[in-house]
Amino acid sequence: MRKERYSFCTECRKECLYRLQNIERQYDIKGKKYNMEVTVAICKNCGEEMNIPGILDLRAKEVDEQYRKIENIISICDIEKLMKIYHIGKAPLSLALGFGEITITRYLQGQVPSKEYSDIMRRALESPKYMISRLQENKGKIGKTAYSKAMKAAMELGDLFNLSEKMLSTISYIFEKTYEITPLALQKLLYFIQGIYMVFYRTALYEEDCCAWVHGPVYEKVYELFKTFQYNPIDDSRFVLLKNRFQELSKEEKEVIDLVIDTFGMYSGKVLETITHREGPWQSARGGYLPMERSNVVIEKEEIFNYFKEISEKYDFSSRDGIRKYIDRQLEVI
Template sequence: MNEFFVESLDEFVPISATNVVYQDITAKVKGTEISIEKIPVRIYAATNEEVFDRDLAQVRDERLFAAYARRNNLLTTPEIKAIRHHLGLSQRGFANFLGLAKSTIEQYEAGSLPTRANSNLIERVADYDVTTLKKMFVDSDVKKYSNNDMDVLQKLTAEKLERARFQKALDVAAWFMAQDYMQRQVDVTVSTLTQMKLQKLLYFAQGIFMKQYQRLLFSEDTLAYTHGPVYDSVAQQFHGQRELDILQTLDQAALTQILAQQQNISEDIEVGGVLSYVWAHYGHFEAASLRALTHSDESAWTRTYQAGEYKLQIPNEEIVMEFAEVKR
């Protein structure tokens, strides 16, 4: 600003006709008198008349609000910004995590004073108490987080999932293929298992197992493809194959071995229980219906998938969130 308005003259004067001096002032903030020292004020040099300077007025208001905040043990704008930046969250993510409106955080960071309750709420997260952060995260609306905010909060709050004894999804795929084979031996009307359906069954198994036991069923990453979650080991093994009827073509020795493996897995109380649950609840659906389930608004795939991105990993914590309401 190169000119300032002088009321007594009813005209603007150049900056060269003004000076900045420092004064002690007392003003009311929310009904409370606050005194602060050495506040910069611009004056018209010829008459020592104060003139309005927007930048200096902002400095004055910030000092007044900061003094009021200190007196009342409230967080100041710089402190609120510092807490959010230290967490690494956007304004929207920070607000959602706290259960506040995004506009509320914007106002606080623009200079508005927080209420006592909101100041205490924000201060709770400053100490990085894992138990407190975890509860706040669980209570918040996970659908409102950006991918970056979600990743930050998962790193802050989530316990690392243990690795299971299965390395790849393909190690579990044989169970579903054997189950499909045995079912079709007694019911010829049952549709042959397709690769898409197998991928979805494996995804449901992974999600339900993680939610139930807080560890992975298999270590392989879940990838977000156009038609839903995909496991690369399965996609590579059955590349170009739509229907997976390979057990019909095996010799008796190979078939017996696969069925024996399936029986061993079934006898595992944890793994066998989850796989049997998935087959009973999802095995009768066609692939298109299972695809629709993975494409729902609440799904981890929906929150992760980006058109044009290849082999984008769906975070395990996102999958756990999706299956949080599944009861066994």
Template sequence: MNGNKSMKTTYCPLCGKEHQPRKVERDAATTIKDVAVTYRETVFVCEHSDEETNEYETASLTNRNLLAARDAYRERMHLLTSSEIAALRKKYGLTQAELAKVLGWGEVTVTRYETKAIQDEAHDGLLRIIRDNPMELNRFLDRNKKALGEIRFGELKNRIAQVMEEQGNAALRRQAVQSAYLPFHEPSYANGNTSFDERKFTASVNYLASHVEYLYKTRLMKMLWYADSLAYRDHGKAITGAVYRHMPMGALPVAYNELLALDGIEVKEEEQEDGSTRYLISPGNERTWEILNKDERAALDEVISKFKYFSAQNIVEHMHRERAYLETSPGEIISFEYAHHLNWD
């Protein structure tokens, strides 16, 4: 996909002038350690150059492209990507140098893994262990306490304890969702011929939140229903596998509160003057989108295009005119067969 994002004029090394180059994103291929990989690269294009080659990269773009290629290799080889390493470090509130010290590595090792170098399997395995098990990181922290100092040691011990509590709560939320969706495990009209997929649900929420400004819970839930319904109508399968009920404000997925509390979904509570609370969904990590295929993104894009500027009340009123709402009773599961009768024109 080509991008034309607005940017400041800059010196162009091809034509020697100050102007606004065109920024292009595209698929590229390379070989790393005898493994062929494809990745997304970004280049600048000079529209004024008479040279045969009118593309160029800045130093920062070159580094970015190299990192994208190396991350593609890591994904092929089932290694943590640079952003996943950064995420696990930030989860514990560690700097790059601190994480290296805690694990007994060279001080710049983590910095290199997050910017250019590819970790070996042994280091990758250790990073995965501490990502998933805070107690293991706690053990390393105790072992290398002197490398951090008394005050910082205490701060990190507290943060690890906090992460352990958060992970325990997250596990309970996941169990609640799994329990709620157990009766709908088999593909059916209730779930859009798709068993519930937590990763695709999270990805869909983050995708919508990243493309719709001020996305609150009511509007989000309706947009998810429409996206799942469009995907089912056009391809025979919903995106998320969520099961929706007829509720006063329109379609709501089963266990919607627990769904919004899942890891990877950012929700901010906003107290209103009348004492009520609104829930603002913030954009999450773009990497979660990668699990969505092009047809699923197309359904989400179509929903965004139609409802991006609708208020919550507008989209609720639109939902209330759907056959899916008019022909079902309060609390009833909404069959995805109604997707063939969407009010979409």
């Protein structure tokens, strides 16, 4: 049962019930006007706005978050992630990025960074290579221990993300468009995206080859990146590095990924595995192997293209309905 909310109404001069609602207000920030949605408390007795405890702090937070989003300014949460993934403290991070020693401390306390400094922090968050270059450039300003820890973390992250830009951008977009995803489901979506993209544009979206593993087509470097999650959804602060990479994808590339997510993406990794097990490319590459026998045989891109071209002509993969009909057919009991 929801607890009723009371506070003192200055108009009614007594304790009154109130309701919270969102309204749009205009704010002038640094000489520029912004329309923002904020929370207000409305007295249920007189209908006037009430100044309840905590409402001003909540509103300030809402305005701050919306301002940062509109102006593409890094959030406090992402600055904290930046410290976490590189195992570095506030002062060493400030110096490593070329800022004053207490700059990061001020930002964590709520000061809004300039667009220039925000872009530097965001780039460090998204690119271990960039962070390595900043650490090397400012090595003399940072203590040896802090430098070593941060450099080690940056190098390890750089090794983890040893994938093509298109692959990283595709994974980033999948993360953006799905509520949660397991490594197994991710592998299969990447495979279907590659196949359908090749049918539409006669070229591969990403350069990586996939192998015919026991559980279906697998991109080995992607497997190494997410293997610690096993059959659980992927959730880790390190992967904030992938957050905005999808912006590099073209409209056509995003359309193909959306097509796959809206169809194949409705199913679990195990169901998608079943579908790939009934397809020619995986079956052909697994020829001669026992069901649970390990194999690193590559599923050739030409095989993938030829198969998807054939089934696309039969089911019309330019439409979601056509793909759904194909999925239904693959899942029929044989």
